[in-house]
Amino acid sequence: MYLCSMHLINVEAFLEKEQLIREGQPVDHCAKVLKFGNDEVTEYAILSHQWIEQEVDYNEVVKLTKMDEEERTEIHQCDGYRKILQSCEQARKDRYKWLWVDTCCIDK
Numbered sequence: 001m002y003l004c005s006m007h008l009i010n011v012e013a014f015l016e017k018e019q020l021i022r023e024g025q026p027v028d029h030c031a032k033v034l035k036f037g038n039d040e041v042t043e044y045a046i047l048s049h050q051w052i053e054q055e056v057d058y059n060e061v062v063k064l065t066k067m068d069e070e071e072r073t074e075i076h077q078c079d080g081y082r083k084i085l086q087s088c089e090q091a092r093k094d095r096y097k098w099l100w101v102d103t104c105c106i107d108k
Contacts, residue, residue, distance in 0.1 A: 007034045007058070007105040008044050008098040009084070011091045017065060018085060021072065027065045034061060034105065044098035045091040047083065055080035055103040 013033050020027045060075055061084075067075070075081050084101055091099045 006100065007036060008042065008100055009033060009061075009088065009105065010035055011045075011088045011097055011099050014084075014088050014099075015092065018088075021065070029065050033064075034058070042098055043096065044100050045087070045094060045096040047087040047099065047101040049083060051103065052079055054078040056084060058104050058106060061104045 010033055013031060017027055017031070017033060056075060056078055064072060064075060080103060084099075084104065087101065088099055
């Protein structure tokens with residue numbers, strides 16, 4: 001049997017990093033927000049949406065904590081980033097640990 005692995009956003013890790021960044025606190029650059037999951041055994045929420053011009057991609061999510069403040073602020077202002085953040089908040093409310101978003105969970 002073939003099992004498909006894919007990148008998933010760790011909802012708690014994403015929201016924790018976001019909170020630390022907003023508070024100006026040090027962030028563990030090694031802690032991964034995107035991890036591989038098995039789509040047949042991992043329960044996850046999916047952000048289904050219409051693509052817009054300001055989408056955030058895989059590389060931007062991976063490198064977010066390593067960016068300088070100006071570059072990170074630019075990403076935070078993107079509509080695509082706000083969609084991901086709001087989806088993580090909703091996933092947490094719905095008790096999902098993982099979230100899949102096509103714009104940033106696919107390593108092109």
